[in-house]
Amino acid sequence: xxxxxxxxxxxxxxxxxxxxxxxxxxxxxxxFGDYATNVALRLAxxxxxxxxxxxxxxxQHVKDRISHMKEVSVAGPGFLNITLIDEALLKLAESEPVQxxxxxxxxxxxxxxxxxxxxxxxxxxxxxxxxxICRLFEVAGADVKRLSYxxxxxxxxxxxxxAIGEQISWDTDRLQDLEADEIRIDGQKLTIxxxxxxxxxxxxxxxxxxxxxxxxxxxxNKSIYAKDQADVNKIYDWGVKRSFxxxxxxxxxxxxxxxxxxxxxxxxxxxxxSVQKHLGKVFEKSEGAIVYKGEKKxxxxxxxxxxxxxxxxxxKDLGLTELKKRDFPNAGKSIIITATEQTEYFRVMLAxxxxxxxxxxxxxxxxxxxxxxxxxxxxxxxxxxxxxxQELLDDTQEAVKQAYPDSKVQCEVYLAAVKYTFLKNRIGxxxxxxxxxxxxxxxNSGPYLQYALARANSILKKSQIPNPKSQIDSLEPDERSLxxxxxxxxxxxxxAVDELMPHHIAIYLYELAQKFNSFYxxxxxxGDAREEIxxxxxxxxxxxxxxxxxxxxxxxxxxM
RNA sequence: GCGCCUGUAGCUCAGUGGAUUAGAGCGUUGGUUUCCGGUACCAAAGGUCGGGGGUUCGAGUCCCUCCAGGCGUACCA
Numbered sequence: 001x002x003x004x005x006x007x008x009x010x011x012x013x014x015x016x017x018x019x020x021x022x023x024x025x026x027x028x029x030x031x032f033g034d035y036a037t038n039v040a041l042r043l044a045x046x047x048x049x050x051x052x053x054x055x056x057x058x059x060q061h062v063k064d065r066i067s068h069m070k071e072v073s074v075a076g077p078g079f080l081n082i083t084l085i086d087e088a089l090l091k092l093a094e095s096e097p098v099q100x101x102x103x104x105x106x107x108x109x110x111x112x113x114x115x116x117x118x119x120x121x122x123x124x125x126x127x128x129x130x131x132x133i134c135r136l137f138e139v140a141g142a143d144v145k146r147l148s149y150x151x152x153x154x155x156x157x158x159x160x161x162x163a164i165g166e167q168i169s170w171d172t173d174r175l176q177d178l179e180a181d182e183i184r185i186d187g188q189k190l191t192i193x194x195x196x197x198x199x200x201x202x203x204x205x206x207x208x209x210x211x212x213x214x215x216x217x218x219x220x221n222k223s224i225y226a227k228d229q230a231d232v233n234k235i236y237d238w239g240v241k242r243s244f245x246x247x248x249x250x251x252x253x254x255x256x257x258x259x260x261x262x263x264x265x266x267x268x269x270x271x272x273x274s275v276q277k278h279l280g281k282v283f284e285k286s287e288g289a290i291v292y293k294g295e296k297k298x299x300x301x302x303x304x305x306x307x308x309x310x311x312x313x314x315x316k317d318l319g320l321t322e323l324k325k326r327d328f329p330n331a332g333k334s335i336i337i338t339a340t341e342q343t344e345y346f347r348v349m350l351a352x353x354x355x356x357x358x359x360x361x362x363x364x365x366x367x368x369x370x371x372x373x374x375x376x377x378x379x380x381x382x383x384x385x386x387x388x389x390q391e392l393l394d395d396t397q398e399a400v401k402q403a404y405p406d407s408k409v410q411c412e413v414y415l416a417a418v419k420y421t422f423l424k425n426r427i428g429x430x431x432x433x434x435x436x437x438x439x440x441x442x443x444n445s446g447p448y449l450q451y452a453l454a455r456a457n458s459i460l461k462k463s464q465i466p467n468p469k470s471q472i473d474s475l476e477p478d479e480r481s482l483x484x485x486x487x488x489x490x491x492x493x494x495x496a497v498d499e500l501m502p503h504h505i506a507i508y509l510y511e512l513a514q515k516f517n518s519f520y521x522x523x524x525x526x527g528d529a530r531e532e533i534x535x536x537x538x539x540x541x542x543x544x545x546x547x548x549x550x551x552x553x554x555x556x557x558x559x560m
Numbered sequence: 561g562c563g564c565c566u567g568u569a570g571c572u573c574a575g576u577g578g579a580u581u582a583g584a585g586c587g588u589u590g591g592u593u594u595c596c597g598g599u600a601c602c603a604a605a606g607g608u609c610g611g612g613g614g615u616u617c618g619a620g621u622c623c624c625u626c627c628a629g630g631c632g633u634a635c636c637a
Binding site for chain 1: 562563564565566571572573574576577578579580584585586592595596597598599600601602617618630631632633634635636637
């Protein structure tokens with residue numbers, strides 16, 4: 001409906017002044033009205049008339065011709081402030097977001113933890129953000145395919161295999177020891193969720209110290225490719241299997257459902273072939289390696305195939321774009337979500353791709369997000385360097401148990417705490433996670449929203465009126481204010497989809513919940529003379545909040 | 561050195577080229593309970609929007625420059 005109003009004002013401008021102008025209504029402070037536009041100011045120089053005069057003319061015209069308008073006033077240098085009739089607010093509150101991606105298939109790659117390595121904070125963040133982006137596309141009508149990509153070969157794998165081997169004295173029957181509920185290594189209490197990450201870190205440290213261990217690790221790396229050592233094969237297979245089993249557990253808990261998983265061992269040969277095929281035209285030899293000279297496009301040179309003839313990450317990623325194209329030839333858009341550190345890298349990779357498959361390169365978009373850190377700043381006790389994802393999840397879960405000891409939905413609450421904290425920030429900047437703040441009901445948190453929903457549900461359950469009808473004649477100020485906020489939902493979702501920024505929805509939901517809590521505090525619903533109308537508002541509010549939380553992937557339980 | 565990103569209240573963050581007063585939350589100070597879940601609500605204090613120029617009738621927002629921090633910058637992923 002908002003777009004109809006935009007168009008109506010555009011038409012009015014054209015009729016009055018004979019000028020084509022794009023009008024986008026904005027949401028001003030509530031005291032000024034429901035919508036505002038600065039179109040008169042933008043027209044002033046074009047028409048060579050004072051902006052206030054244009055505004056006055058337009059205001060009168062618009063008020064008379066366009067329905068839904070209760071009041072159109074001119075303010076300041078020439079703003080048009082529009083107050084809608086209550087029926088129009090109701091219509092807005094009932095409107096659905098426009099589906100700009102209807103029928104389009106969209107690929108989104110995100111998450112990407114590597115087997116035989118820890119799943120760390122960054123993986124957790126990128127997984128939640130990536131899933132939220134997917135949900136935005138889905139709300140906009142797209143057929144979304146969630147993809148992940150994992151490094152299943154390479155030195156990191158060898159380091160972990162070495163450390164696991166040492167831990168079990170290369171007796172592969174003892175691998176089952178590492179599947180116990182509680183595993184004690186070096187005085188650390190570990191679980192199947194954290195043991196591989198811990199051992200990887202041990203292997204990585206041993207490798208850095210050079211010496212005998214490093215030699216062995218290099219030998220293991222070769223064996224993994226050659227598959228010529230039974231014990232290495234066994235540990236590798238076990239490690240990959242256990243890693244994915246753990247990742248799947250986390251993804252399931254986060255309600256993230258991937259459609260397809262790609263492995264580096266698959267993309268590697270395809271990428272290599274692709275680079276060799278375009279050698280001389282796109283890529284060139286330099287110092288024994290095959291590189292792409294990004295300087296011709298204002299970028300920098302990157303190695304695609306190293307001097308040993310092995311594909312680097314660049315070539316593998318090139319191979320991955322090809323794999324995705326084979327699997328999903330009709331995809332209209334392919335998005336890759338990673339941390340910002342890879343921004344320049346992707347520019348070069350896509351620049352190279354554009355030279356031999358411009359169409360695919362044009363469809364492929366890299367999206368970068370910032371880094372996630374913890375307020376405590378403490379070093380991880382388990383890896384010594386980076387925090388494993390599981391630590392944040394465990395800590396938050398523990399905090400929820402303490403804060404809500406009697407809740408029957410502790411799992412939903414802790415997931416809301418984690419996800420909402422991630423999603424309320426604009427994607428791109430670094431974010432700081434504070435466990436206590438994420439869990440609290442005092443402030444802008446996931447649990448606050450869940451509580452605000454639970455209170456509304458509680459009212460709805462207690463009322464004797466089964467299907468409250470919305471009679472919107474003569475709303476009281478608090479009622480109107482709530483309805484006005486509800487009417488912003490559809491356009492907020494549209495904006496979030498348009499910019500691929502879920503935080504717009506997160507912030508809106510918080511404002512909505514505040515509006516409701518304030519309404520709740522000052523207005524009785526059950527037993528009041530206005531019960532039916534108020535109940536209908538509460539119902540709309542609960543529906544909107546629930547829908548919004550689900551759009552973000554945040555659980556929305558009935559009660560807490 | 562070069563490239564990209566970031567810099568808004570003590571802290572964590574929103575902010576669409578315009579309207580007296582740049583907004584939230586936490587923290588601080590002070591209030592509210594014959595009530596549908598008070599884990600809530602109401603209010604106050606707290607800002608030269610990193611500095612300096614410029615464009616404009618108007619800049620947190622656009623341009624230039626400087627400062628500070630982060631990331632990247634050829635064989636890691």
